[in-house]
Amino acid sequence: MSRRRFQILFARSRGNHEEIPRFGRAVGVTSALFLLALVLSFAFSRLNYGWNWEAVYQYRRMFVSGWLITLAISAASLAASLVIGLAAALSHRSPFLPLRYLGKIYVEFIRGTPLLVQILVFFYVVADAFGIGNRYLVGTLTLAFFAGAYISEIIRAGIESVGESQLDSARAIGLTPYQTYRYVVFPQVMRRILPPLAGQFASLIKDSSLLSIIAVSEFTLNAQEVNAFTYSTMESYLPLALGYLALTLPISMLSKYLETRYRYAS
Amino acid sequence: MRLRLDGVVKRFDGVTALDGITLSLSGARSIALIGPSGGGKSTLLRVLAGLELPDMGGVEIDGVPLPTDGESLIRYRRGIGTVFQSYNLFPHLTALENVTLPLVQAHGYAKEAANRYAMELLDRFQLSSHAGKRPYELSGGQQQRVAIVRAVAIKPRFLLFDEPTSALDPEMTAEVLDLIAELRAQERELIIVTHEMGFAKRVADHGIFLGSGRIVEEGPAAALFETPQSPELKAFLGKVLKY
Structure with missing residues (x-):
């Protein structure tokens, strides 16, 4: 059981050959994106910036x-x-x-x-x-x-x-x-x-x-x-x-x- | 085939590979070149294959001197089937494409006819199930057998083998040697460089023992292997037949 859980977050590799289950890939991509979004949204939320998309949109x-x-x-x-x-x-x-x-x-x-x-x-x-x-x-x-x-x-x-x-x-x-x-x-x-x-x-x-x-x-x-x-x-x-x-x-x-x-x- | 070599010398960057090879042979159908590594066997075979030009001396095969200019050399090579130790096949082509490439590009076959003929040959040598595979999907023995089929397909005047089994394990060695023996039984003319003394003895009717770029001893294979005369050949056979 713990082995399966391990497989979700870690790739198993032998030499140059790697085995990544589909589910593990999905979890990995999602959590990586989530982490990035977290950092970026924090950074932008701290930014004291008056967004003005209308001007640029013209x-x-x-x-x-x-x-x-x-x-x-x-x-x-x-x-x-x-x-x-x-x-x-x-x-x-x-x-x-x-x-x-x-x-x-x-x-x-x-x-x-x-x-x-x-x-x-x-x-x-x-x-x-x-x-x-x-x-x-x-x-x-x-x-x-x-x-x-x-x-x-x-x-x-x-x-x-x-x-x-x-x-x-x-x-x-x-x-x-x-x-x-x-x-x-x-x-x-x-x-x-x-x-x-x-x-x-x-x-x-x-x-x-x-x-x-x-x-x-x-x-x-x-x-x-x-x-x-x-x-x-x-x-x-x-x-x-x-x-x-x-x-x-x-x-x-x-x-x-x-x-x-x-x-x-x- | 009739072979005449007259004082053939070949040097690579100052290292003398062939140091005056003189030989006159007629009637031999299969010739084994044996001897220690670095003795000049492979270089001699490459000269006969039209892959190396001698620095000095003359080579005549069936009364015709070996060409020396590029164009005629290419034509000459097209008439001969050469099989190397390994990496004969082109890795980006399937077994079938490897066989048809020279047929189409060098021998004027139409693609269709070449495919049909090559399949026929692969079938005859029990390789048809591998026709669509690339070399990396084949065992070393299968690769060599496909390479031999490619060499046979062009209906060569004679076949040249440069240590065709040196890179193979014993089981695969046997399957490749069986195939060469089969070709021999079909009365095809061949010259083989080999370390397999038992095999050389079995298929060759003439043996040439080279050492330090010279012919040390040559003669009918049976006599050469049974009653070697020179101390060098005696020592060599003693060593290789020890195990």
């Missing part, structure tokens, strides 16, 4: 348009970052050394410097020099190059995780190098990198908020503006958090699902 259109812009910018830079990341990952394996080192330097520079600085330099220096005035395009490209560096490392690790013995097998059955990548390497790389890739995409969406500094009127900038118009800080920023969660939670759930779906020994 600007609801700005939230919607900002959210859609963020969605569009994220989707576009997500697609571009995949292409850039793949190219950079393959450049790491290029026999042509200048290309290989270009890829390495790109990854190190992007990963080692703040996105804020990259956005400013790209917009005010690089884009300006090349005569690209569209801040939406520059913003999308900057984000794509930023995420591309991380994605290239994810893809590179994925390619390297396909063992030497499999490449040997592929050669032994007479596949060409192209066929080896197409039928042996990439299908496995795809499955292995989907979870980290989904995580990277979630960060990309949140990072797009930094584009507000070059006046791209995405979700964050619009919320800042609403705040400036209404002086209702909480009412402007709480919807902002929920709006980002609406984008990142599905991705995070998808990532969890893919992780279990493609977990097989290799």
Whole structure:
């Protein structure tokens, strides 16, 4: 009897394998949410704050348009970052050394410097020099190059995780190098990198908020503006958090699902 | 098959794996390569499989020199069935897909025909119930048997086995060796690198004993195992047959 009660609150694990009964999961989630609600409601109840949702509600259109812009910018830079990341990952394996080192330097520079600085330099220096005035395009490209560096490392690790013995097998059955990548390497790389890739995409969406500094009127900038118009800080920023969660939670759930779906020994 | 090797040398980062292999053989249908680890057996097999190019020396199989350029090497490999020690199968493909991949991609089969033919073969080797399983769902012995079916499916000129049972427990070793013996009984030509001396003696009609990258002794398998001449082979057989 006490064993059953124990099972409600604790997961039983053996190695990496865990057993959580459905009932225990429900109890766990409910009590965690309850605890959070308790802390938050206490915090907000102590807050001496004059809520003014009406003022913010008048600007609801700005939230919607900002959210859609963020969605569009994220989707576009997500697609571009995949292409850039793949190219950079393959450049790491290029026999042509200048290309290989270009890829390495790109990854190190992007990963080692703040996105804020990259956005400013790209917009005010690089884009300006090349005569690209569209801040939406520059913003999308900057984000794509930023995420591309991380994605290239994810893809590179994925390619390297396909063992030497499999490449040997592929050669032994007479596949060409192209066929080896197409039928042996990439299908496995795809499955292995989907979870980290989904995580990277979630960060990309949140990072797009930094584009507000070059006046791209995405979700964050619009919320800042609403705040400036209404002086209702909480009412402007709480919807902002929920709006980002609406984008990142599905991705995070998808990532969890893919992780279990493609977990097989290799 | 007719095999001619002339002063074959292969080095890896300064380590000499094959140190001048010279050999002329005709009429042998199954050849066993035996010898201590690091003696060069696997490297020699990989040269014959077209997976490693010799640094020096020439190799001729049935009177045709081994190709050296990429394109012809790929064509050459397509004519040979090679089975490694382990991890032969691609983990993201089912047993059936593992067998059909080379048929479709390297041998021009239509997908339908490849599926039908591969199922037929899996059936013949009592593996059809595993056709839809991925390698991780199969035992090591079953994986090796599927790998052998994949190698046989392409109707190879000959089969190469690189220690096919070294990663298996005794029971699975037996099921894989039974299958190889069955292929041997079908008069298929094969070369096998193995530590299973009893098995080598049984299936091979020619034996080659390699040590330190050289052929120390070779000859008809029966004579090689019964009356070894060189002190190295005597010592080797004494050691491996002790238990």
